[in-house]
Amino acid sequence: MDKILVVDNITKEYPGRTAVSQVSFEVMKGSVHGFLGPNGAGKSTTMKMIAGLLPPTSGKITFMGENLTTESHSLKNKLGLLPENPPLYFDMTVEKYLGFVAKLHGVTNVKSNVEKVLTSLSLTDVSKRLIGNLSKGYKQRVGLAQALVYDAPFIILDEPSNGLDPEAVVELRVIIRKLALEKTVLFSSHILSEVEQVCDHITIIHQGKIRASGDIQEIHRKFRQGFVVKIGMAPGDVLPDLNSIGKYEITHRHSLGHEDQYHVCFENERDCRAELGKMLVSSGVRLLTLQAESPELEELFLHMTEKKK
Amino acid sequence: MIWTLWKKEVDSYYSSPLAYVLIGLFSLITGIIFFNLLVTYSDGIAAIPQNMTEPISFVEEVVLRLFSNINFLFLFFVPLITMRLFSEERKAETLDLYWMSPVSDWQLVLAKGLAALTLILSMLLMTVIYPLIIFGVGVRDFTLLGSAYLGVGLNACAYISLGLFCSSLSNNQIIAGLLSILSIMFLWMITWGGHLNSNYLVAEVFTYIGITSHFERTLRGLLGTQDLIYYATFIFTFGFLTVKSLGRRNW
Numbered sequence: 001m002d003k004i005l006v007v008d009n010i011t012k013e014y015p016g017r018t019a020v021s022q023v024s025f026e027v028m029k030g031s032v033h034g035f036l037g038p039n040g041a042g043k044s045t046t047m048k049m050i051a052g053l054l055p056p057t058s059g060k061i062t063f064m065g066e067n068l069t070t071e072s073h074s075l076k077n078k079l080g081l082l083p084e085n086p087p088l089y090f091d092m093t094v095e096k097y098l099g100f101v102a103k104l105h106g107v108t109n110v111k112s113n114v115e116k117v118l119t120s121l122s123l124t125d126v127s128k129r130l131i132g133n134l135s136k137g138y139k140q141r142v143g144l145a146q147a148l149v150y151d152a153p154f155i156i157l158d159e160p161s162n163g164l165d166p167e168a169v170v171e172l173r174v175i176i177r178k179l180a181l182e183k184t185v186l187f188s189s190h191i192l193s194e195v196e197q198v199c200d201h202i203t204i205i206h207q208g209k210i211r212a213s214g215d216i217q218e219i220h221r222k223f224r225q226g227f228v229v230k231i232g233m234a235p236g237d238v239l240p241d242l243n244s245i246g247k248y249e250i251t252h253r254h255s256l257g258h259e260d261q262y263h264v265c266f267e268n269e270r271d272c273r274a275e276l277g278k279m280l281v282s283s284g285v286r287l288l289t290l291q292a293e294s295p296e297l298e299e300l301f302l303h304m305t306e307k308k309k
Numbered sequence: 310m311i312w313t314l315w316k317k318e319v320d321s322y323y324s325s326p327l328a329y330v331l332i333g334l335f336s337l338i339t340g341i342i343f344f345n346l347l348v349t350y351s352d353g354i355a356a357i358p359q360n361m362t363e364p365i366s367f368v369e370e371v372v373l374r375l376f377s378n379i380n381f382l383f384l385f386f387v388p389l390i391t392m393r394l395f396s397e398e399r400k401a402e403t404l405d406l407y408w409m410s411p412v413s414d415w416q417l418v419l420a421k422g423l424a425a426l427t428l429i430l431s432m433l434l435m436t437v438i439y440p441l442i443i444f445g446v447g448v449r450d451f452t453l454l455g456s457a458y459l460g461v462g463l464n465a466c467a468y469i470s471l472g473l474f475c476s477s478l479s480n481n482q483i484i485a486g487l488l489s490i491l492s493i494m495f496l497w498m499i500t501w502g503g504h505l506n507s508n509y510l511v512a513e514v515f516t517y518i519g520i521t522s523h524f525e526r527t528l529r530g531l532l533g534t535q536d537l538i539y540y541a542t543f544i545f546t547f548g549f550l551t552v553k554s555l556g557r558r559n560w
């Protein structure tokens with residue numbers, strides 16, 4: 001896959017504060033790239049720099065082989081941005097607003113582009129309504145339509161599901177998946193499950209610095225530490241000391257009523273289920289479940305962001 | 310591109326009640342002023358002694374005074390129109406829309422300025438009815454009418470460019486509006502400062518920098534190159550400062 005975007009060592013400094021420090025990552029053409037980090041990690045600042053709205057203090061951004069700056073007028077029609085707060089005019093109708101944005105980008109066939117985007121985002125029913133009168137979910141969708149109406153091949157979505165109800169979040173996810181069929185999408189969020197469901201590549205940022213970047217599976221593999229196993233026992237049974245198998249840590253424990261479950265993480269990555277099963281049964285535990293678990297990205301994310309604090 | 314931006318701004322003006330309220334209010338106030346000036350003028354005519362040779366000038370007493378008053382009204386009306394132009398967009402973060410597009414800051418400033426001027430011109434259009442009324446009752450002395458419109462028009466352009474700059478400085482409309490009013494008042498006061506200063510050179514400089522002397526000359530049909538240069542420089546300078554102010558995002 002070709003690289004559509006290369007972010008090379010960018011830093012953004014404000015007086016007395018460094019918002020983003022030496023950030024580097026790449027986005028592959030045709031991928032859905034998740035940009036993940038807790039609130040205040042520097043996601044929006046990075047997104048704005050990539051969109052050409054904010055110049056980095058140092059570093060370089062290469063987009064489609066060209067150096068991207070705030071003055072790169074030729075590249076502006078190739079980037080679509082849905083900022084955290086969509087730039088909407090509440091006194092305009094949806095149709096008029098989208099037509100206006102298309103004209104700003106020099107689209108020749110405004111009407112057909114607007115109709116296409118209205119249909120693909122299911123906005124046709126509200127096309128004659130004033131944007132100010134729409135629900136938050138629809139406003140977000142109009143914001144997305146604004147980024148798509150001039151047919152840019154690269155779409156940046158900054159926290160697109162912020163403040164949406166669960167139904168709208170699901171709808172948005174479907175839209176992003178559809179978008180990914182023909183465009184490259186860079187998508188920021190602080191909610192890991194959301195990124196996990198739509199992205200094939202991720203970059204994790206924390207306190208203005210990149211913690212990891214690349215293919216989701218590779219990141220899993222790279223940061224996978226030890227071997228995690230789920231042990232289910234009959235209620236009342238006590239988990240014996242497992243040090244004879246290897247150094248371990250209980251990461252999670254909960255009761256399902258009919259079964260007490262433990263997530264045990266062994267430092268050694270070796271699959272020790274056979275040994276463990278034998279040992280548990282011989283120590284009198286009424287074993288109900290013994291299952292290898294891949295560490296959740298959520299755990300990985302928390303681990304990475306907490307460890308560096 | 311400027312046409313697209315201008316049309317959007319003008320549509321936005323006329324789709325809100327603000328434009329109609331401003332036009333209505335402006336017409337009402339200028340109507341009252343015009344009526345008062347006419348009454349004062351006719352009272353003056355009636356009071357002229359039979360042997361007086363110098364007639365009271367209709368142009369001087371009614372036309373020029375009316376337009377001086379319109380200039381005074383612009384102190385409030387222009388900031389009311391310009392105060393929202395950038396501050397509202399800053400607050401709603403809609404400027405991103407332009408910065409994401411190939412539109413330049415100059416095009417944006419020019420389009421917003423022209424849209425504000427369009428609204429001002431539609432307000433001035435309402436005043437055309439006064440000369441028509443006078444014409445209808447037989448007064449034909451309208452020699453300076455064209456230059457009077459040019460005078461208030463040029464002043465409006467200068468105030469708009471100043472107002473745009475003030476609007477680009479804050480995301481609070483009220484602050485932007487107050488700043489515009491104070492800046493226009495300051496422009497007037499510079500000329501008064503010139504009148505009060507005993508040093509000839511300083512007085513001349515003050516008079517040139519202040520807008521009043523240029524307006525007075527234009528109003529009386531004495532518009533010269535120096536006045537044209539003054540207005541062009543003024544409008545360009547504040548247009549330039551507005552563009553620079555918008556470019557703060559790059560700092």
